[in-house]
Structure formats: C-alpha cells, structure tokens
C-alpha cells in the first residue's frame with residue numbers, strides 16, 4: 001500500500017509501504033517508516049515564519065470539553081490513519097495563511113466571548129510545531145481567566161525537556177497528550193512513524209509531570225485489545241499513579257475521509273463511532 005505523496009519532501013518521500021494489520025490480536029506494522037522529530041523539523045520550516053504560524057481556520061466554536069473556541073493550524077509530524085485533517089496536514093506548504101499569536105488570540109477570545117466559553121485551544125494539526133508562536137500565544141492567554149487545552153501528540157515535548165519547562169511558566173494551560181495506541185507496535189502501525197515515537201509520547205508525560213505542568217493522557221483504543229490497555233495503564237502509572245486514574249479513552253469517529261484513510265491503510269477499528277452517534281462521555 002502506498003501512502004499519499006506529500007509536500008513535506010525528504011522524510012516522507014522515503015516512506016513507500018506502510019501497512020497495519022492485526023497479528024494474533026495485536027495491531028502490527030509491516031514496514032518501518034519515518035522519524036517523527038525530523039518530520040516535525042521539515043514541517044516547521046513550512047508552517048512557521050519567525051513568530052508567525054500557519055492556520056487554515058482562525059476560530060470556530062466546538063462542543064468538546066463542554067464548549068471550546070478552536071483555531072486550526074496546519075502541519076503535523078505524524079500520519080495517523082484515523083486523522084480527520086486532510087490537506088492542511090498533508091500539504092501544509094500549500095494550505096492556510098500565516099498569523100501572529102496576537103491575531104489568533106484575538107479571534108479565539110472573540111469566539112469564546114460570543115458563546116460564553118471559558119476554554120481555548122489550537123486544533124486541526126499539531127500545535128507544538130512552532131514553539132515560539134505557541135509560547136507567545138500562551139503568554140496572552142495567561143493574562144485572562146480562560147484555560148488553554150493544549151492537545152498534542154507529545155512527541156516534541158518528549159524529545160525536548162525544555163519544552164515542558166517553558167510550559168510550566170504558564171498558569172492557564174492544561175496539556176492533553178494524545179497517545180496513538182497502547183504500545184510502540186500500535187503507534188507505528190497507526191501513525192506511520194518509527195515505533196520510537198511511542199517512547200517520546202510517554203517521555204512527554206514524564207517531562208510534564210517533572211515540570212509540574214497540569215497534564216493527562218488520552219489514548220486511542222479503537223485498535224487495541226483489552227490486555228494492551230492494561231499494560232499501557234501500568235506504564236503510565238509507573239510515571240505517576242495519578243495518570244492511570246486520569247486516562248481518557250479515545251475512539252475513531254467515522255467521518256467519510258477517515259473511513260477512506262482507514263481503507264487505504266488496510267486497518268479496521270475494533271470500536272468506532274459514526275459522527276452522529278458519538279457517546280456523550282466522549283464529547
């Protein structure tokens with residue numbers, strides 16, 4: 001199976017065959033692929049210009065977390081088979097426009113004011129790409145009474161201890177590390193990235209805990225056996241027992257383009273929900 005041709009050149013062009021499959025009840029990967037940190041560097045060169053960051057949507061209301069204003073950025077360093085982002089992820093060089101942190105803050109707060117939300121986020125792709133932009137945005141949020149939910153795949157925070165330390169300077173941020181599967185085999189099969197990236201996700205939790213940044217893990221469980229979840233719970237508990245108690249379950253939502261992606265990857269979720277049938281506890 002050949003993955004999409006992407007404009008983030010080098011790292012991804014070397015990836016030609018990646019296929020996930022269920023092997024003895026566990027999700028496995030046929031061929032190893034790309035380095036998520038190197039892809040982040042390449043993507044950053046396309047989606048940042050100094051303190052400016054590329055977005056394809058500057059603010060929208062959302063029902064998640066009981067109501068949150070979201071701006072959608074371009075570019076990610078993973079290629080999850082269940083991702084709902086299309087061209088802004090795969091062609092970040094051609095999508096979106098560059099914005100200052102001040103502009104994004106203004107749009108987010110205007111959206112939140114209009115709808116009475118107390119929470120803000122950057123979604124759509126990976127908001128930790130473009131560190132200086134994100135930190136400046138958080139500085140602005142820190143002057144308000146709102147909470148910024150930093151949804152991240154965590155690989156950059158895991159690979160850079162300084163990231164968590166700098167996040168610890170802000171009082172209005174909560175980090176949600178979205179784990180892509182319960183172990184490194186699932187991570188590789190689901191994201192197309194090298195399995196070592198799973199270790200970076202766990203390291204992100206450790207770095208955040210060590211820096212006293214409020215954080216919790218979420219984990220994609222659509223493809224995991226129950227036993228794998230138990231093992232995963234033990235692994236996060238070893239970092240901090242509180243994390244196991246705060247583990248949030250994530251499942252695939254079957255938007256049309258997500259179904260297409262899963263089909264192309266040859267991966268079938270064990271549990272998934274249609275967009276109209278998402279259980280209230282997952283919203």
Ligand code: SF4
Pocket residue numbers: 076077078079080082083084085089124125126153
């Ligand atoms: S980390 Fe998120 S944005 Fe990136 S590919 Fe995975 S689901 Fe999509």
